[in-house]
Amino acid sequence: MSEEVVQCHGVTRVYADDAVPVHALRGVDFAVHKGDWVSLAGPSGSGKSTLLHIIGGLDRPNDGSVSVDGEDLGGLSEAQLSDLRLRKIGFVFQAYNLIPVLTAVENVEFIMQLQGIGASERRERALGILDRLGLDDIGDRRPGELSGGQQQRVAVARAVVTDPVLLLADEPSANLDTATTKELLELLRNINENHGVTIVTATHDPMVMGYAKRPVNLRDGAIESDGSTADASPDA
């Protein structure tokens, strides 16, 4: 049996700040195996982002438990969660992934700088990952000089350069056209299959779902269908 990178038990999230409480997640049980690529699907408002944020230690559930790489997130302080995100999780967001004043290479280096990695090793690894992901020709450019697709691919490079146990991507293709979405998805497939990075994406883009190994459908904060029950671990 393969190792579980993420385990969720009865994860519930209620937004009570408005007059009518919003039940974004209603007791989700869910696990992600090492090397898997899970795509959280479902209509807008179904709770995809909420679940992704909770798995990533950005948000806390009102009830239930989440563990990542064997660590129970409920027992961690804000500072410990921040450190866990820095060391174990790579993030790719819909927009605003990169620091505008830094070049692509510097953006990739920056996360290693936060990890306390020395300057020469940072530079070497940043150039290495950009090279492997076919982004070496845009390393000197700042985000403003990159297309949306290029920015998202640099964000992927930034997310994986630290060898995270998990890559989380929320609507990574929302601002991209079909051709660049395909490039991004090929890149994600490459790092998933050839570099063994576990991925969870949240999207309502059918193209993304097509590339993922395991589609998980959410509706009204609950799992409606899970690809793993229908077709368990196709490649592993």
Add this chain to the structure above:
Amino acid sequence: MAWRNLWRVPRRTWLTAGGVAFAILFVVFLRSMHAGAFGAAINLVTERMSGHVQVQHPEYLDDPRMRHTVEGLSAVTEALAGHPDVRAVAPRGIGFALVSAESESEERSFGAQVLGIDPAVEFATVSQRALPGGRALERAGEGFLGSVLARNLGAEVGDSVLLLGTGREGGVAAIAVTLVGIFESGVADLDRSVMMVHLDDFAGAFGLEDEAHVVAVLGQDAADAQAFAASIARSIESIESVESAASAGAARVLPWQEIQPQLAQLVVVKDTIGFTLAGMLTVIVTFVVVSAFVMTVFDRTAEFGMLKAIGMPPAAIFRMVQFEGLWMSLLGVALGLAAALAVVSAVAAVGVPVSEFGDLAGMYKRLNLPDTLIPAFATRDALLIAGVMIAVVQFAAAVPAPRIWRLSAVDALRDEE
């Protein structure tokens, strides 16, 4: 990275750096003008007249009587000469006398201040003033006369001059000297009313023993006179306790500000004005820079949210903003100091007519100072205001800190969608 972040909204950076630079330019220029204006007057008054501090009998300042003297003079001067910051120690006897000159034509008498000095130790600027005639005072038996007084008396170099006054114990004090020189200080009061004789002649005539009315002392810098006076007072206390019980408590040490209260008052007024203006400017700059930083942090909610999401601790984000502030203030400090240096040297090259400053003009005339004012770069004040500005900007950069900690990565990311 912090440096590059400065140029994302250049207008805001220039606002901050410009505010800092302007405050520095303004304060340094103002203080340099003051330093130039008062530096000359203070130098003249202290170096050529009163000294930086004076040792006097405790009552002499308020009641300058012949018997209010500093006793144990030789012990006092010896102790002061050993003080590391002392440049000159000049004991002086001060009294009043009727001065009459015996010239060939007629005999006239005028009241004058008699200054008994020791030319061997007196400040060169006091004992060797500009000489329209003769030479400076050198030894006993000689007299040195202010130019206006000399003219009034019809006295010339070589004439015999007789001084008649009242001695310490009430008897007649008489000194007969030969006029060896006539001085012209340009200071009307001095030239009209002062006659200098040797301290030995003075002491003999007025009945002083080992004593003098004032011991004028030059230290390193007029600006340090208060501290210097305290230090001198300690030196004197130490000898008094050993030497003679009689003279214990019989001397006090006054900084020039107490001897020249009008000048000191003028300096205090200018300092207060300068301090108030600098304070107001600092408050304005603080407001401008605080709002710039609040806006900066507000505008970068998405960026800071993303940075927190990928695991950058809020303290590290805070430090980054502090660094941006530091770069901005250093930029402003560099510009401000460069501009101040340029403006002060440009104005110094031409000078400003003293008539532009109403209250100063009178004093300058009285002291016979040049009628153009040359600003002197106020280094201390420049460093002070630069330090204050750096602190202001760091403070401003810290004002939005709570927002950095409070900011929720999830909310920031959602707002971007």
